[in-house]
Amino acid sequence: MADLSRVESMQYPAGHLAHLTENQQAQLNAFEKLAQEQGYYTPATDTAEASHDDETMLRFLRARRFVPQEAFKQFKDTEDWRKDQNIDDLFEIIEVEEYEQTRQLVPAPFFCAHAAPAPAP
Secondary structure, eight states: OOOOOOOOOOSTTTSTTOOOHHHHHHHHHHHHHHHHHTSSSOOOOOSOOSSHHHHHHHHHHHHTTTTTHHHHHHHHHHHHHHHHHHHHHHHHOOOHHHHHHHHHHHSHHHOOOOOOSSSOO
């Protein structure tokens, strides 16, 4: 009979929400705590959502093999870049028609994985 024990891998859905091992959940908790201590993350309360959802945080953890300190460095660099470039403000003020025209100029996918914290052109 075949061995049906769980095989640890990074294949979907392993490492995703609701499919975390105990160790991965502990690393997510440690990452969120580190980000909170450094002022980059606010956990959910009874009246407000978390500043970043668990899926977003898990993207950084998976990218850094569930090492919270390495994931935090990438997360911090990304958040600093977003602040420096006023990304959140841009989404509030950009005209929909202008946004659609801009999308035609940028090949998909716009956000590519690479070493720099900014999106690749």
